[in-house]
Amino acid sequence: MKLKSTINNIISSALQEASINAPTQSVTNATRKEFGDFQYNGAMSLAKSLGSNPREIATNVSKYIHSNAIEKVEIAGPGFINIWIDNNWLSSQLNDITKDKNLGISVNKKNEKIVVDYSGPNMAKEMHVGHLRSTIIGDTLSNLFGFLGYDVIRQNHIGDWGTQFGMLIAYLEEIQNEGKSYDELKDLEHFYKLAKAKFDSDASFANTAREYVVKIQGGDSYCLGLWQKFIDTSLAHCEEVYDKLGVKLTKNDVRAESSYNDMLPQIVQELETKGLITISDGAKCIFLPNSEVPIIVQKSDGGYLYATTDLAALKYRSQIISAKRICYVVDARQSEHFRQVFWVSKEAGFVETDTSLEHIAFGTMMDRSGKPFKTRDGGTVKLIDLLDEAIVRAKDTISSKESLDNDVLEHTAKVIGIGALKYADLSVNRESNYIFDWDKMLSFDGNTALYMQYAYARIQSILRRFDGELIGEINIQSDIEHKLGLALLEFEDILSKVYDDAMPNHLTGYLYELATLFMQFYELSPILKDGIDHETKMSRLLLADLTAKTIKQGLSILGIEVVDKL
């Protein structure tokens, strides 16, 4: 349930009854525990427009606050309204949620479409760490939108077009002619280097490569066949990575750059018709207001650029897919580019005016010393190697504990390693650069995936030990139960917030808070010990179970799994 909206509605009707016409201002969590659970600060800002003092306004409004959700209200300081939530009401809300498969979260019934463009690897090379953040963040947002009932269209805008492909397919052809298998393609990085070396040293090969670029673009079927073979192999590499990462991108989500090729001449045509084009140095450009650097949609030699492709993609997504919201999960360095294409797409009418176009920008991944993440010799780190290392390191951290079966150990190590990797990324504000630190992400201490997975496993252990059916009611008694209960009800508020601002770190922050509250509850409130009466036991078990379900659901949105035993 949306706890805050509920409280806000109560305040709104109180304002109405007090005949105060106020803009909506949301309640916030109380800053200190003496101030209750929530506080409304609107009285102070209303004071000026109403011409009276804020304490009087607050007192007046508080007279009209009447709801069984609220235990008491106090006026404090210059005009804060402090609000305490009633335990009976809280208990009944929690009991409703425990009976709901969706944890009481309402879903969007209009089935609105949201496009999430993420990952977008280049087919010429293997995926490297530079693709990690886009892939993880994009997948999380897609999961969230889907969970909230929206129709999510994942789009993997792979880079499968451009001059380097001439070189690559020419080299592929050569290998084929020499009767070798495609083994070379198993290591795409290596393949790329070999092709490049040949291109630089062998003039006739270089010529063939250049001819092939022209041929592919001209639709030559032989060259396109080779190209397709190359792309298929390269894409298979990506799928291996997605599979290991537990990311839900599939072949069906691929909508390659090249698929927009046919639209490009028409895009430029339309831009010309609309009078947006200026020819500068032979290139077709669009100059944005107050901007010196233009966006080039067609080169002086007639070729198209990625801006043109992005415009075509925008048009496709708005007009064919009918997306209401389009999110581009792309490195912050491209913000200028997106600002430009978004502006042009609206100006040219490629995209409906009410469609939300968002660049979900993120910062660079750094190593512990704060420099861009590289291998020891300065090369790019292959993503698949990074994932394997995460799993190996995870195995080290858990295998010392107790002997697990090999299969179980493998599975657990994967869940923990990949979970740690994702969580570390998602738990920081995506816009800042992110410091990659193995020790930190695989620690049980602090805001990590492992802490949450541990809390989850601990609850499962209790439920196993209890080994019975959970029949009863949650009945909130203590302060810590009150806090835990409120946190559980707040889940939807948080999801809604992340929906709005596309900031997954708000969700991780919430989950950490929830897990911490549970640990406190666990210390203070014995569940299975002797002397606990049946009703209290059931209430606490149900609270624990609901906490576990919430953690599991939250992590699931982040693309992170849980295990029953660690």
Add this chain to the structure above:
RNA sequence: GCAUCCAUAGCUUAGCUGGAUAGAGCAUCGGUUUGCGGUACCGAAGGUCUCAGGUUCGAAUCCUGAUGGGUGUACCA
């Protein structure tokens, strides 16, 4: 040069619809246990929120300027 983003504790950071004593984690120091998983919990210490102005009853938050840093800057993507 121009554009744009950023600056919070030793480190990593939360907080950005202006609100009460700026909130965490790591590291440091101290404590809790006849224990439902102690890989836990509790506590202490640690801050001129880069600096200087301004708006306001009230500013880490909004505005202006300065300093330091990141990134981008027309026929690559």
